Amino acid sequence: MDTKIIHEGLVTIKTPEFDKVSSKAPVFYNPVMELNRDISVIAIKTYQDELEHEISICDAFGGSGIRGVRYAKEIENVSRVVVTDINPRAIQFANENIKINELNNVKACKEDANILLRKCKGKFDIVDIDPFGTPSYYMESAGISLKADGMICATATDTSGLCGTYKDPCVRKYGAMPLKTEYCHELGVRILAGFIARTFSKYKKCIEILFSHSTEHYMRIYARVKKGAKITDESLKKDIGYILHCENCLNRTVVQGITPKTSSICPVCGKNFKTVGPLWCGSILDQQFIESMLKNMENTKINQEKKVSKLLNMTYEEANGPATFYDLHQICKKMKTSSPRLDAVLESIKEEGYFVSRTHFKPTGIKTDAPVDKLKEVISCLNETCDPA
Numbered sequence: 001m002d003t004k005i006i007h008e009g010l011v012t013i014k015t016p017e018f019d020k021v022s023s024k025a026p027v028f029y030n031p032v033m034e035l036n037r038d039i040s041v042i043a044i045k046t047y048q049d050e051l052e053h054e055i056s057i058c059d060a061f062g063g064s065g066i067r068g069v070r071y072a073k074e075i076e077n078v079s080r081v082v083v084t085d086i087n088p089r090a091i092q093f094a095n096e097n098i099k100i101n102e103l104n105n106v107k108a109c110k111e112d113a114n115i116l117l118r119k120c121k122g123k124f125d126i127v128d129i130d131p132f133g134t135p136s137y138y139m140e141s142a143g144i145s146l147k148a149d150g151m152i153c154a155t156a157t158d159t160s161g162l163c164g165t166y167k168d169p170c171v172r173k174y175g176a177m178p179l180k181t182e183y184c185h186e187l188g189v190r191i192l193a194g195f196i197a198r199t200f201s202k203y204k205k206c207i208e209i210l211f212s213h214s215t216e217h218y219m220r221i222y223a224r225v226k227k228g229a230k231i232t233d234e235s236l237k238k239d240i241g242y243i244l245h246c247e248n249c250l251n252r253t254v255v256q257g258i259t260p261k262t263s264s265i266c267p268v269c270g271k272n273f274k275t276v277g278p279l280w281c282g283s284i285l286d287q288q289f290i291e292s293m294l295k296n297m298e299n300t301k302i303n304q305e306k307k308v309s310k311l312l313n314m315t316y317e318e319a320n321g322p323a324t325f326y327d328l329h330q331i332c333k334k335m336k337t338s339s340p341r342l343d344a345v346l347e348s349i350k351e352e353g354y355f356v357s358r359t360h361f362k363p364t365g366i367k368t369d370a371p372v373d374k375l376k377e378v379i380s381c382l383n384e385t386c387d388p389a
């Protein structure tokens with residue numbers, strides 16, 4: 001088998017040579033996910049700093065072992081990393097990569113992730129779930145294997161379901177109704193987060209989301225795990241809910257709770273709301289954590305530095321914004337008007353005293369707590385002033 005050598009972060013990795021990145025590759029390695037791995041290293045470093053004790057990590061879908069090997073090499077105070085993969089050839093490569101990087105705190109084993117995680121009840125500070133497609137099949141085992149005050153890191157690449165292109169798979173895998181809207185990627189992150197929270201809650205565990213993003217073909221969530229029946233009950237009441245969306249006027253509203261009492265009629269235009277959820281309606285970004293990640297970037301050698309920095313800075317800006325966002329082009333299309341400059345719209349909304357920011361989810365997105373009619377008014381005013389006609 002032909003092999004190639006890759007340099008990511010501080011490690012050197014051997015993988016089989018193949019033409020097309022696919023789940024059928026003899027051992028999976030996707031160069032596009034380097035950004036994901038760079039962010040993971042920084043997020044886990046930041047979390048370890050907070051914990052102030054040695055950490056154990058499970059890289060449950062190891063592939064070539066690149067994640068586990070990077071975590072062991074690039075993060076301080078890692079007592080041990082367990083790399084698992086169901087593919088025996090992946091474990092051969094992972095073992096070779098552990099040797100190449102001269103690590104003695106990493107073990108690789110061929111095992112089904114669900115079995116390994118369940119065998120290791122309450123053992124890990126960090127569990128990384130990075131499967132093909134949905135992480136939903138593994139979330140319960142991840143919840144069992146995490147310590148209180150641990151951190152779950154999960155990737156989902158089944159974005160067509162989470163974003164509502166195909167509704168049925170989302171209902172099946174996450175028990176939630178998605179919606180194809182301008183902010184469907186944010187809805188996807190919230191559906192995934194809501195699913196994690198509801199799954200963990202069986203074990204009296206709740207989550208606080210530290211960082212999340214939707215990039216390329218995947219979504220990724222980093223969440224602190226807390227233990228206790230009372231805080232879990234409180235979190236379910238406060239952080240789980242629904243988003244009601246009006247496709248006619250673009251008004252939307254968040255309702256908290258599993259069975260909220262609410263009207264299905266949009267109060268702005270009188271049409272029926274579409275209901276999305278149950279989903280996570282709490283915060284999906286922690287500004288303080290992102291600030292610490294930015295600081296940690298300064299002493300981390302990563303190849304994707306520019307992209308990571310751009311993402312962290314943008315998420316820092318939007319972190320304290322409300323759920324959902326508007327899309328400038330879509331709202332202008334509804335208004336049958338031309339689109340003013342995004343900067344000008346942001347400035348005008350800010351002058352009116354509302355929260356406003358751009359969002360990493362969409363280049364033309366506007367995150368604001370201004371009601372939809374206010375946004376339309378701002379756009380009309382700008383067009384009147386800008387249009388000589």
Ligand SMILES: C[S@@+](CC[C@H](N)C(=O)[O-])C[C@H]1O[C@@H](n2cnc3c(N)ncnc32)[C@H](O)[C@@H]1O
Pocket residue numbers: 027028029030033037060061062063064066067084085086087090111112113114130131132
């Ligand atoms: C997306 S790849 C992982 C990529 C890797 N984390 C990286 O960053 O390069 C998914 C991996 O999960 C493995 N896998 C699939 N089902 C599994 C299961 N039930 N338990 C453990 N590993 C599994 C596959 O063999 C594949 O290597």
Ligand SMILES: [Zn+2]
Pocket residue numbers: 246247248249250251266267268269270271
């Ligand atoms: Zn409406």
